[in-house]
Amino acid sequence: MSRWGLTVPLTGLPLAEHREIIESLPGLGYTDAWSAETNGTDAFTPLALASQWAPQLRLGTAIVPVYTRGPALLAQQAATLADLAPGRFTLGIGTSSDTIVERWNGLAFDEPYKRTRDTLRFLRRALAGEKVKEEYDTFAVKGFKLETAPASPPPVVLAALRPGMLRLAAREADGAITNWLAPKDVPTVRGELGDDPELIARLFVCPTADAAEARAIGRWMIAAYMTVPVYRAFHEWLGRGEALRPMNEAWAAGDRKKALEVIPDEVVDDLIVHGSPDACRARIREYVDQGLTTPVLAIVPSGGLSHAEAVRVLSPSAG
Known part of the structure; x- marks a missing residue:
C-alpha cells in the first residue's frame, strides 16, 4: 500500500502533547498527516508543527472552507505551509457546511459550487506567483500578489461529495477528498472523478471488538x-x-x-x-482495493486504548 494517513490532532489529546506521536508516525508506516477545520483547532497550525516534528510526512488540509477566509489570506497560509514543507504539502479546500459558514461564522453560504471553483482558480494563479486582478463570479481580487510565492506550488484538492464537484475536481484540481463512505461506495465516486486523480477519504476508525x-x-x-x-x-x-x-x-x-x-x-x-485492530486494517485495505488512493484514519477513542496505542495498533507496520 502506497499511502496511509492519520487525522491530526487526535481527538481528546491537546495539540501540545502530540509531538512524540507525530515523530513516531514515519517509523510506523504512516505517510501522511491531514488536519481538518470544524470547531476545534484550525487546519494550519497542527500541520506547521508536524512539518518540523516529522519532516518525512506529506501534510494536507481536509479541508479548509472557501468562505471563512478571504482568498488572499487563504493563499498566504497555503504558501506558508508550502514553505515549511516544500513539496510535501497539499491544500484541500471545500465548501464546508451551512452550519459552519452561516451559523458559526455569520457568512452567507451562497453558490457553493461557484465559490469553490473561483477560489481554486484564484489559488492556482496566486500560488504560482502571479499578480491577480480578476472579477470572479463570487468575489473580486484587485491586484493581489504573494510577497514570496512557494518555490513548488502545492497541489490543490477539492472536497467533493457529489457529481458536479467531483467533475470539477477531475477537470481543474489535483484530486478529490471525500468522507463518510463505505468501500462499496468508492467505485461510485470514481465513476464521476475518473481513475487517474488522487482520491483521499477520511475513515472513522473505532478499534474495539x-x-x-x-x-x-x-x-x-x-x-x-x-x-x-x-x-x-x-x-x-x-x-x-x-x-x-x-x-x-x-x-x-x-x-x-x-x-x-x-x-x-x-x-x-x-x-x-x-473491530479488532487486525479487522480494522483489513477493512481499510478494502477501500484501497476499491479505488481509494489515500485512506486517512480518524481514530475514534474506544476500547480503552491510549492515543499512542491506537495509532500504533492501526499502523501498517502492525500488520
Whole structure:
C-alpha cells in the first residue's frame, strides 16, 4: 500500500502533547498527516508543527472552507505551509457546511459550487506567483500578489461529495477528498472523478471488538453528520436515502433519542470501521482495493486504548 494517513490532532489529546506521536508516525508506516477545520483547532497550525516534528510526512488540509477566509489570506497560509514543507504539502479546500459558514461564522453560504471553483482558480494563479486582478463570479481580487510565492506550488484538492464537484475536481484540481463512505461506495465516486486523480477519504476508525460500543459511538456521529444537508444529499446519491429517512424524520421532529435508535446497524457498519485492530486494517485495505488512493484514519477513542496505542495498533507496520 502506497499511502496511509492519520487525522491530526487526535481527538481528546491537546495539540501540545502530540509531538512524540507525530515523530513516531514515519517509523510506523504512516505517510501522511491531514488536519481538518470544524470547531476545534484550525487546519494550519497542527500541520506547521508536524512539518518540523516529522519532516518525512506529506501534510494536507481536509479541508479548509472557501468562505471563512478571504482568498488572499487563504493563499498566504497555503504558501506558508508550502514553505515549511516544500513539496510535501497539499491544500484541500471545500465548501464546508451551512452550519459552519452561516451559523458559526455569520457568512452567507451562497453558490457553493461557484465559490469553490473561483477560489481554486484564484489559488492556482496566486500560488504560482502571479499578480491577480480578476472579477470572479463570487468575489473580486484587485491586484493581489504573494510577497514570496512557494518555490513548488502545492497541489490543490477539492472536497467533493457529489457529481458536479467531483467533475470539477477531475477537470481543474489535483484530486478529490471525500468522507463518510463505505468501500462499496468508492467505485461510485470514481465513476464521476475518473481513475487517474488522487482520491483521499477520511475513515472513522473505532478499534474495539465490542460492536455495541462501536455502534453506539457511530450512531451519534452519523446523526450529527447525516442530518446536515450536504451529507444527507450525498447519501441519497449513494443510495442510503431510504435507510436514513427515519433518522432524518425523527431529527427534524426534534426527537434526538429516536433518531439515534432508528439508524440501522448495517449503516453504522458500512460507515464506521470497527473491530479488532487486525479487522480494522483489513477493512481499510478494502477501500484501497476499491479505488481509494489515500485512506486517512480518524481514530475514534474506544476500547480503552491510549492515543499512542491506537495509532500504533492501526499502523501498517502492525500488520
